Amino acid sequence: MFWRVVGAIAAWVAMLVAAGGSSLAGQAPTLAPGATALAGAALYAARCADCHGADATGVRGPDLTRLWGAGTTDDRVFQTIRQGVAGSIMPASTAPDSEVRALVAYLKTLGTTSTVSTAPVARGSVAQGEATFWRTCGGCHRVGPRGGRLGPDLTRIGVTHSADALRTAIRRASAAITPGYQSVTLVTTSGTTLRGLRKGEDAFSVQILDTRERLQGYRKADLVSVARDAQSLMPDYGPDRVPDADLDDIVTFLTTLKGSK
Numbered sequence: 426m427f428w429r430v431v432g433a434i435a436a437w438v439a440m441l442v443a444a445g446g447s448s449l450a451g452q453a454p455t456l457a458p459g460a461t462a463l464a465g466a467a468l469y470a471a472r473c474a475d476c477h478g479a480d481a482t483g484v485r486g487p488d489l490t491r492l493w494g495a496g497t498t499d500d501r502v503f504q505t506i507r508q509g510v511a512g513s514i515m516p517a518s519t520a521p522d523s524e525v526r527a528l529v530a531y532l533k534t535l536g537t538t539s540t541v542s543t544a545p546v547a548r549g550s551v552a553q554g555e556a557t558f559w560r561t562c563g564g565c566h567r568v569g570p571r572g573g574r575l576g577p578d579l580t581r582i583g584v585t586h587s588a589d590a591l592r593t594a595i596r597r598a599s600a601a602i603t604p605g606y607q608s609v610t611l612v613t614t615s616g617t618t619l620r621g622l623r624k625g626e627d628a629f630s631v632q633i634l635d636t637r638e639r640l641q642g643y644r645k646a647d648l649v650s651v652a653r654d655a656q657s658l659m660p661d662y663g664p665d666r667v668p669d670a671d672l673d674d675i676v677t678f679l680t681t682l683k684g685s686k
Contacts, residue, residue: 465531485601488587513585554678577603581684598659608654
C-alpha cells in the first residue's frame with residue numbers, strides 16, 4: 426500500500442511541475458479533494474512518518490489509522506496538528522493552513538478504509554500491569570512524581586502512543602529512541618568506560634546523565650573517544666524476560682496514563 430502511495434505522490438508532483446504549480450512549502454494551489462489528500466500523503470511521508478510509521482500504525486507516535494472514531498472531527502485533528510500535543514514529542518506546526526488541511530484530508534482516508542483493524546488495543550489487567558510496571562520499569566521511567574529518570578517520562582504515554590507502538594517499544598527498545606535519550610559511551614585516557622544519556626556536547630566537553638542518574642561533565646581532552654550508541658540504554662524485553670501475558674498487562678496499564686488534570 427505504501428509504495429502505491431509513493432508512486433501516486435510522484436505522479437502528483439509531476440503534474441504540479443507540468444502545470445507550473447508551486448512547491449509544498451510555498452503557496453499551495455487549489456486542489457480537488459482527492460488531490461488534496463494526495464498532497465497530504467507527500468507531506469505525511471516527509472514530516473510525520475518518522476514518528477507515526479510509513480503506514481501510520483505508530484512507532485514513537487500513536488496509530489493514526491484509528492484516528493477517526495467517535496467524536497473526531499476535521500477541525501479537532503487540524504487543531505491537534507496546529508497546536509501539537511503538550512508533554513509529548515509532537516511539536517506545534519507552523520505550516521500554512523493549506524498544508525495542514527491536506528494532512529487532515531490524507532489522515533481521514535486512513536480512517537475510512539476497510540483494512541483498519543477493529544481489534545481491541547489493550548487486553549490485559551490494569552492492576553496487574555501497574556504492579557509489574559513498578560517492579561520492572563519504574564527504576565528508569567517516571568509516572569507523575571514517582572520513578573527514575575533514565576528513561577522517558579511516561580505520565581502521558583497513553584495519549585501519545587498506541588498499544589501496538591508500546592508493545593514494539595518494550596520488545597525492541599532500540600527500534601525508535603526518543604529524542605533526548607540517545608545513549609553515549611565515553612572512554613577516558615585512564616581506560617575507564619562510561620555510559621549514559623547524552624545531555625549536551627560542544628567542541629571541548631560532553632555532558633551525560635550516567636546510569637546512577639548523576640549529571641556529569643567531561644573534558645574531551647581527557648577522553649579517548651566519544652561514541653553515540655545505536656542501542657538504547659533500555660534492553661529489549663523479549664518473551665524470556667517479559668512473558669506475553671505480563672506484556673499485555675503492562676501495555677494496558679500504560680494506555681491509561683493520560684497525565685494529571
